[in-house]
Amino acid sequence: MTPNLDLFPNLTEPNNDSPLNPFNQFIDQLTDYEPQIHDPETGFTLTLEQITVGMPIELQISVTDDNSLTLSSSAPTQTTETTIFPVFHRMTLQIVPDHGQ
Amino acid sequence: MVNSTNQSWNLKAFLDSLIFELDKAQDTLSVKGLNRKLTYMVKDMNLELQLFPEFDGDTVRFTTAKPGDVGASKICFQLGSIRDTQIHEVTREPITRDDKALEDLNIPAPQQKELEKLGIKSAKDLERTIKDRNIDISKVTDKKVDYGNLADVLNQSRRLQFPPKVSQASLAQAQGKTVLTLQGENLALSQPFLSPTDANLATAQSLNDFPAAVLNDRPVQVLSASPTELQLAIDSDTLQGSSHRLQVALDPYAVFTMNLQP
Known part of the structure; x- marks a missing residue:
């Protein structure tokens, strides 16, 4: 049996109004990992010490009435090139265990 | 309420929003930490955004590239995590009760902007710069700041510290x-x-x-x-x-x- 290495177990479906999620939810999805992945059959245990995620993202920056900004983001919602193709920005996250320090 | 049009924004508002969102994500992770032995945190973040910068002679603003736009500039933001002790070391102290924010003082807007460019945010900052460090504000600002006004501002600040x-x-x-x-x-x-x-x-x-x-x-x-x-x-x-x-x-x-x- 192949060990479960699915690093994104809680990836939520985008809402119906917009394919983009609030930025903090997007970050939540990218930092939500099981601390240890254990395969009882092989006895392999995987502990994540550091994850570097580099990915293209869609980002919408909206200006509110009080001139603050609202950030919404998502992994690319479209991979097939079309006439009007979303703009992809790039984000790299270095994710480490939080030992409460 | 969010405006639907693709409006320009300034860097400070963007960083404020980005840090707010990261703090919010960190709060969620902290709650998860109550139920799990180990959670993860974002140590560093690097963002490369496709933007159109514009300079109106006073401030730089950015507009996010939208589908179909060509020729956007790539602007990189790199955010690193710092400890609370480092925050205390690098951040300025909040304005105290016996001080006044620069915008609350009776200084003409152009002069206020010149002082803000020098990192002067309050009457105490102004006093420290002119009196304690003996800096000639007029020379530094290319004579854009009027000394007569500053004297009143400094006196207002001093008087606030000793109210009758x-x-x-x-x-x-x-x-x-x-x-x-x-x-x-x-x-x-x-x-x-x-x-x-x-x-x-x-x-x-x-x-x-x-x-x-x-x-x-x-x-x-x-x-x-x-x-x-x-x-x-x-x-x-x-x-x-x-x-x-x-x-x-x-x-x-x-x-x-x-x-x-x-």
Whole structure:
């Protein structure tokens, strides 16, 4: 049996109004990992010490009435090139265990 | 409410929003940490955004590239996590009660912007820069900042640190005059205290005209003035009636009104 290495177990479906999620939810999805992945059959245990995620993202920056900004983001919602193709920005996250320090 | 059009934004608003979102994500992770032995945190973040910068001669603003746009600039933001001790070391202290934010002072907007560019955010910052560090603001700002205004601002700031307080008022007869004595703290501050020692600084109003007082809108002679006591010669005719309004200007920055009742 192949060990479960699915690093994104809680990836939520985008809402119906917009394919983009609030930025903090997007970050939540990218930092939500099981601390240890254990395969009882092989006895392999995987502990994540550091994850570097580099990915293209869609980002919408909206200006509110009080001139603050609202950030919404998502992994690319479209991979097939079309006439009007979303703009992809790039984000790299270095994710480490939080030992409460 | 969010505007639907692709509006431009400034860097500070973007970073504020980005940090707010990261803090929010960290809060969620903290709650997860109550239920799990180990959670993860974002140590570093690198964002490469496709933007159109524009400069209006004063500030730089950015517009996010939208589908179909070509020729956008790539702007990189790199955010690293820092410890709370480092935050204390690198952040400026919040403005205290006895200080005033630059925007609350009576400084013309162009001069205010010039001072903000120098990192001056409050009256205390201004005083520290001019007095303690002896920096010639006029030269640094290419003579865009008026020294006369700054003198008033510095004096306002100093006066805020020593607000006047009247604790007692009494009437007495002395040398054929009716003398009203006000006692308290910080009533009449010495001129060297208020007037700047820097020769380049000049107050808009002469401090020799102070303190001054009017009782029921009629000028009153000031007999003596000290930080703890103010003596006023009152015309006994003006004391007829049940209530009297005394207005005292200790200096251009400290004016108070009292209602005197027999």
